[in-house]
Amino acid sequence: MKLDNDEERRKKRLARFAVNTDTRKATDKIRTNKTDSIIVGCFQTISKPYMRLTSEPNPEFIRPIHILKKAYETFLNEKINKEIEYSRFISEFKSIRQDLTIQRIRDEFTVKVYESNIEISIENEDFNEFNQCITQLIPLYSEVKEQAENDKRLQFIKYNMIRLIFLKEWDSLIEMFIRYKLNQNEKQIMLEWELFDAKIVGDYYKLAQTIESISEKNMLMGKLLEYYLKNERNNIIRVLILSYNQLNFEMLKEKLYFNNIENLGKYLIENKKYQEFIEKKVLENGKELQILNSRKIRLQNSDNF
Amino acid sequence: MEDYFYRGYYDEKFLRFLIKSNTNDKETFVCHGQGKIQELFEICQELHLLNPNQTHEVYELCLRQLKIMNRISETSGNWIVYPLFKVCEQFLHMTRLLPRKKKFEKRKVELLEECGRNIHRSFTLCLNDRNPTRMENRQLGVYSLANLEFEIYGELGNRDMCRNLIKVLSSRELMYHETPLKSHMVKFKYYVGEYYGCYEYDFAKSFEHLNDSLMRCPVNVPGPFRDQFNLIKTRILIKLIPVAMVNDQKYLNFRTLVETLLDILPGPGNSASPGVELVDFLQEKYGNLIQSFLTGDIALYDASVRRHQVFYLQQGVYVAVQRLRDCVVLKRLKRWYARGGNAGQSVVALKGLCGVLRVKDVAQIECQLARLIAQGKMRGYISHGHGAVVLSKTRPFAPRASAVSVASGTSRG
Numbered sequence: 001m002k003l004d005n006d007e008e009r010r011k012k013r014l015a016r017f018a019v020n021t022d023t024r025k026a027t028d029k030i031r032t033n034k035t036d037s038i039i040v041g042c043f044q045t046i047s048k049p050y051m052r053l054t055s056e057p058n059p060e061f062i063r064p065i066h067i068l069k070k071a072y073e074t075f076l077n078e079k080i081n082k083e084i085e086y087s088r089f090i091s092e093f094k095s096i097r098q099d100l101t102i103q104r105i106r107d108e109f110t111v112k113v114y115e116s117n118i119e120i121s122i123e124n125e126d127f128n129e130f131n132q133c134i135t136q137l138i139p140l141y142s143e144v145k146e147q148a149e150n151d152k153r154l155q156f157i158k159y160n161m162i163r164l165i166f167l168k169e170w171d172s173l174i175e176m177f178i179r180y181k182l183n184q185n186e187k188q189i190m191l192e193w194e195l196f197d198a199k200i201v202g203d204y205y206k207l208a209q210t211i212e213s214i215s216e217k218n219m220l221m222g223k224l225l226e227y228y229l230k231n232e233r234n235n236i237i238r239v240l241i242l243s244y245n246q247l248n249f250e251m252l253k254e255k256l257y258f259n260n261i262e263n264l265g266k267y268l269i270e271n272k273k274y275q276e277f278i279e280k281k282v283l284e285n286g287k288e289l290q291i292l293n294s295r296k297i298r299l300q301n302s303d304n305f
Numbered sequence: 306m307e308d309y310f311y312r313g314y315y316d317e318k319f320l321r322f323l324i325k326s327n328t329n330d331k332e333t334f335v336c337h338g339q340g341k342i343q344e345l346f347e348i349c350q351e352l353h354l355l356n357p358n359q360t361h362e363v364y365e366l367c368l369r370q371l372k373i374m375n376r377i378s379e380t381s382g383n384w385i386v387y388p389l390f391k392v393c394e395q396f397l398h399m400t401r402l403l404p405r406k407k408k409f410e411k412r413k414v415e416l417l418e419e420c421g422r423n424i425h426r427s428f429t430l431c432l433n434d435r436n437p438t439r440m441e442n443r444q445l446g447v448y449s450l451a452n453l454e455f456e457i458y459g460e461l462g463n464r465d466m467c468r469n470l471i472k473v474l475s476s477r478e479l480m481y482h483e484t485p486l487k488s489h490m491v492k493f494k495y496y497v498g499e500y501y502g503c504y505e506y507d508f509a510k511s512f513e514h515l516n517d518s519l520m521r522c523p524v525n526v527p528g529p530f531r532d533q534f535n536l537i538k539t540r541i542l543i544k545l546i547p548v549a550m551v552n553d554q555k556y557l558n559f560r561t562l563v564e565t566l567l568d569i570l571p572g573p574g575n576s577a578s579p580g581v582e583l584v585d586f587l588q589e590k591y592g593n594l595i596q597s598f599l600t601g602d603i604a605l606y607d608a609s610v611r612r613h614q615v616f617y618l619q620q621g622v623y624v625a626v627q628r629l630r631d632c633v634v635l636k637r638l639k640r641w642y643a644r645g646g647n648a649g650q651s652v653v654a655l656k657g658l659c660g661v662l663r664v665k666d667v668a669q670i671e672c673q674l675a676r677l678i679a680q681g682k683m684r685g686y687i688s689h690g691h692g693a694v695v696l697s698k699t700r701p702f703a704p705r706a707s708a709v710s711v712a713s714g715t716s717r718g
Contacts, residue, residue, distance in 0.1 A: 170624060171464055171504055178618050200627045205672035243678035245686050295686075 039103055040064060046071045050094035057102045065105060068096050072109075076116055086124040093117045097136075111137065111144050115156060122159075122220045127227050134160050154188060159224060161192045165199050166228035204236045204255060211257075229257050233267065242305060245295040246281070252292060261290070268292065306336040306346050310377070313384045323370070323388055324395050325352045325363065345373045360406055364399040371396045371423050378430050378443070386431060386446030387486075393424045393453055414461065421457040421466070424450060432477065439480050447474065448484045448493045455496040464504050471500055487521060494518035495541055502544055503621030508552035508628075515545040531580070539583045546591050547617075547625040554632065556595050559588060590616055598629060601637030603663060606630060634662060634673060635682050639702045651685075651696045658694075667692065 041062025048063065048071075063071065071092065079089040093113065100110050114137040121129040138160050146153055157176070164173040177193060180186045186193065191214050198206035211229070215222030233256045240247055240255065249261050258264040268274045277297050281289045298305045309319050336346035348370045355363050374392045378385045400420040404413040428450040434443040451470055458466040483490050495518040502511030519541045526534045542557070549555040562584065590613055597606035610617070610626060617623040641661045647653050655667045655674075664670055674694050677683040684697035 168506075170506075171621070174618050174621070174623060175462075178615065181615050181618070197627055200624050201631060202676060203672060205666075205669045239675050239679040243675035243687050244689065248689065251689050 041067075041099060041103060043067070046074055047092065048095045048099075050091045050098065053098065053102075062102055063096075063099050065103075065109070068099055068105075069109060071096055072113055072116070076120075079120055086120070086126070089120060090117075090126065090129060093120075097133075106140060106143055108144055111140050114140065115152070118156065118159065119220060122223050125223065125227065127224075130159075130224070131163065134163060155218070158189065158192055158221065161189065162195070162221070162224055162228065165192070165196050166231065170196075170200075202235060202239065204232075204239070207232070208255075208257065226257075233257070237272070238305075241292075241294040241297050245293075247292040247294055248281075249290040249292070265290075307342050310342055310381070313382050315384055315388050320388060320391055322349055322353075324391055325355070325357075325367075341373055341377050345370065345377065348373065360399070360402055361409070364403045367392075367396040367399045368423065371427070375423075375426050375430060378427070381443075382436070382441040383434075383443045383445045386443055386449070389427055389431075390446060390449045390453075393427050393450060396420060396423065397453055397457065417457055417461055421454060421461070424453050424457070428454060432473065432479075442480045444480045445484060447479065447481075449486060449489045452489060452492045452496065455493075455500075459496075464500075467496075467500050467504070471497060487523070491518050491521045491537065491541075494521065495544075498541075498548075499544055499621070502548045502625060506624050508548050508625060511548045512545070512552040515541055515548060519545060535580050535583055539587065542587060543590070543620050544622060546587070547594070547622045547629060550595070550598055550632065551625045551628045556598055557587075557591065559584065559592070562587070594626065594629070597633050598636065601633055601635075601640050603630075603633055603637060606633045631673075631677060631680065631682070635677055635702070637662065638677075638683070642696075642702065647696065651698050651701075652691075652693050653696060655687075655692050655694060 039057055039059050039062060041059050041064045043059075043061050043063045044067060045063070046067060048061075075084065075089055075092040075096075078084045079086070093116075096113055097117070100106075100113065114133050118130055118133045118137065121127070121133065134156070137156060141153060141157070161173060161176065164170065164176075173196065177186070177189070177196075180189055191210055194206065195210045195214065197203075198210055211225050215225060236256060237252075240252070249264060252258075253261055253264045256264060256267070258267070265278075268278060274292060274297065277293045279291050279293050281291050283289060306319075306322070309315055336343055348366055352363065352366045352370065355366070357363070371392050374385075374389050378389050397420055400416050403409045403416060409416065428447060431443040431446040431450060436442045451474065454470055455467060458464075458470075484493075494514045498511045498514030498516075498518055500511075501507045501514065505511075519538065522534060522538050522541070542562070546557050549557070593605055593609035593612075596602065597609060606629070614623075617626045638658075638661065641647075646661065655670050658670050658674075659665060659667065662670060662673065664673075671687060671689065674683065674687055678685060678687070682702070684701050685695050687694050
């Protein structure tokens, strides 16, 4: 009796393998992470301020593609013509991006939305938004074939390169450089490569020269670089404090990419708390010079220097 | 078969039963166990019966095998670690084979990610073992399993997962600081060193691990394995050479390399040996770089970097090579100083250094010197107003570079 039970249990276990003969279909279904149902919106109002999604998206409040295209044209033109503030613009565009994402629309129009968003965000110095958009745009480029040969995509790729250089995400950057080099297109990104080389070693002289060359060609690129340079200043001033005994303000202003002495002063006092190290030096010709006593900084902050 | 699990041991026969091979050798087992062990037995039996061309079916069985091994390992001692590793290795092998079939071509990334998740489960089982008895604790297996994960994340280009893995291992107080499987430790140290050097740019840590990896490689390897080990050593050296130079000013002596590491003696009659090709390869990629580092030849350095730029980029050593430039400039200055270029003066006009460093702009010289002083490689300060650098009267330059000491004695014999 016991043997029969054992035999029966063994047969049942073996039968487990026999039940689902077409294992491929079963496992394919199990493995599919994406759901088959795609939402198609039916909301017809052009304007829809952005609201964070906290539940399942409702198609009644999602705009279909033709409405999204109208919304895009409307709000982009209004922003360009200064009819709306940046805060309104960004709310509408985030909402357009949200609707595109929910409906899994990833085509040339989506690329256009992100590109416009990026340009306006840089113009308005909203670099968080720039960051969010560029990280979505770059993967889109590999999915959506370029409609016509133009420099526009290259421009955004360069924005991304600048971002990667200063955020020190160099392995992604290096992959891009390899592709350009192997395709013998490195001349297209020559300045960005020089910027990368300068950043690797902290060569602020070469950094300044390259930044000037890049900014001359593109105003938006100049704004982006200005944003990242703010952090770079801390690295540069550290090198200067370690290697000079005193730093005159004119020289410092140039090396730290400030437009005027007042902004330099503000940075040294408010950011770096170097009030007590700012001195006045009188030259032989009677001229007064404002200097930063870096030797004193080193002596008083020996732990940091 | 259940005997292995009850007595807590494995042998070659057991391993051959777990792993599907294309040979006709078949192990005969009987299983009187129940539950998980019986299930494992049935999976292994079916695995051996399948045709190697039935890639998808073999893959599915390997996945089931790994899952059941993970469940069994939860309550097993550390004897299970190596069989578990072999099962993981087999599953990874099948994950790489499956996308060769047209149907699974586009799912390569998805399959690798799933493989990574399953192997990580095995890794976690070993890592989180709280058994206080060292001889039974499964933490012994973390290094071998981590190697498989590093391979997967390398193929996926997922640096974040590598970082998480290294973080987890360095934050835990592990019972085992290494595995007795020497080749696994060589690999582990290599991956960690590569991560620090090529992604974190922490060349001190990178040098420590890569050098350790190289020192663990055996010398005087018997015939059939010599070429395999030479390739491993070359792979390590590709990363280690620039890292050693930039981190600690250590350069590779090629004669020492040839004699001690690649197991061949320099001289005629060895041109046919594959080891010679490897030495020639390293010499071609790094010879001029090392030469420029030793002589301060900036032009040679720039030419070498231009020529092998793609290689350095592809190997992830481009940042290290770029940072080497400061060392080359420093060497040039040291040689100039040693030849009495400053005419015994500690105050040196920056304009005068333009010719030495072959640079036209004084501002560029100023920047270069400022960086060398800030890095501690030069002692002195710059006076912008006087357009001069004031060098320290006693030892204005850091100590000289040294050749890598490769024959530390640990791997000999």
